[in-house]
Amino acid sequence: AQKVTQAQTEISVVEKEDVTLDCVYETRDTTYYLFWYKQPPSGELVFLIRRNSFDEQNEISGRYSWNFQKSTSSFNFTITASQVVDSAVYFCALSEAGFGNEKLTFGTGTRLTIIP
Amino acid sequence: DSGVTQTPKHLITATGQRVTLRCSPRSGDLSVYWYQQSLDQGLQFLIQYYNGEERAKGNILERFSAQQFPDLHSELNLSSLELGDSALYFCASSVGQGQTNNEQFFGPGTRLTVL
Numbered sequence: 001a002q003k004v005t006q007a008q009t010e011i012s013v014v015e016k017e018d019v020t021l022d023c024v025y026e027t028r029d030t031t032y033y034l035f036w037y038k039q040p041p042s043g044e045l046v047f048l049i050r051r052n053s054f055d056e057q058n059e060i061s062g063r064y065s066w067n068f069q070k071s072t073s074s075f076n077f078t079i080t081a082s083q084v085v086d087s088a089v090y091f092c093a094l095s096e097a098g099f100g101n102e103k104l105t106f107g108t109g110t111r112l113t114i115i116p
Numbered sequence: 117d118s119g120v121t122q123t124p125k126h127l128i129t130a131t132g133q134r135v136t137l138r139c140s141p142r143s144g145d146l147s148v149y150w151y152q153q154s155l156d157q158g159l160q161f162l163i164q165y166y167n168g169e170e171r172a173k174g175n176i177l178e179r180f181s182a183q184q185f186p187d188l189h190s191e192l193n194l195s196s197l198e199l200g201d202s203a204l205y206f207c208a209s210s211v212g213q214g215q216t217n218n219e220q221f222f223g224p225g226t227r228l229t230v231l
Contacts, residue, residue: 033217044118045206045222052217091159095217100172102210102217103149106159 002027004094006107013082014115021077021110023092029053031097034068034075035104040088051075079112087114119143120223122207128229134195137226139207141188147171147212148190149220150182154203165190166212197230204228 003026013019025034036048049059051068059066063080079086089111093104119142129135141148150162161174165184176182179197184190194201204227208220 035219037222043204043227044224045208046118047219047221050217050219097217100164102147102212102220103161103164103172103174104151104159104208104220105161108158 002029002032002094002096002105004092004105004107006090006092006110008110009108010111010113012113012115015084016081018078018080019082019112021079021090021092021112023075023077023107025073025075025092025094027094027096029096029098033095033097035093035095036066036075036077037091037093037106038088039091039109045091048077082112082114084114084116087112118221118223120207120209120221122205122223122226124226125224126227126229128231129197130231131197131199133197133230134193135197135228137192137194137205137207137228139190139192139209139223141190141207141209142221145209145211145221146188147210147220148184148188149208149210150176150190150192151206151208151222152203153206153225154200157203159206162192194228199230202228202230 005024032053038046067076089109092107121140146167162176164172182192204225207223210218210220
């Protein structure tokens with residue numbers, strides 16, 4: 001069975017600080033996909049990134065970066081120079097490969113508050 | 117805007133009633149997923165349809181059912197509603213083709229309140 005753990009329930013940082021959100025996953029599959037979604041106060045779920053299990057390169061998109069480490073089953077998300085607009089709940093998710101396995105298994109989310 | 121639309125945005129009803137939630141996927145997407153977000157259960161997968169056919173089922177109650185129509189829109193039917201069914205219901209869509217799991221784009225959700 002697949003599982004995603006986001007141990008940090010809530011994080012608060014002062015604006016312009018860097019912050020890292022942790023994500024640890026469990027799966028028996030060798031091929032799988034990892035995702036991050038953002039849920040701002042307005043409630044919608046916004047897709048941020050998708051990564052497959054064969055691509056361990058770190059990714060950077062503006063102030064956002066992701067560190068994927070298969071050895072520790074982690075897919076951590078770092079926001080550099082945080083801004084108030086980054087305040088949201090962030091979800092890490094996993095899906096296993098194969099027909100009918102596309103469903104997302106979500107972690108419990110990390111509520112990030114950026115203090116101005 | 118993800119391109120996925122859901123109606124209604126809010127729904128308030130009484131226990132024992134039946135409601136229908138509607139979802140239109142992004143143009144070109146063949147897969148539709150339904151998820152439930154509640155305080156105690158978090159975000160849970162309910163069911164997936166691909167091009168009109170059921171493709172995967174999660175922890176969906178027997179009182180709940182869904183379908184995907186030829187125009188690819190989907191409806192989630194919830195019946196004999198209980199207080200515990202109060203939640204945010206999301207629809208998501210993805211291309212759903214090929215060998216890779218494409219990213220899913222979520223609609224704005226329908227907030228269901230059962231009184």
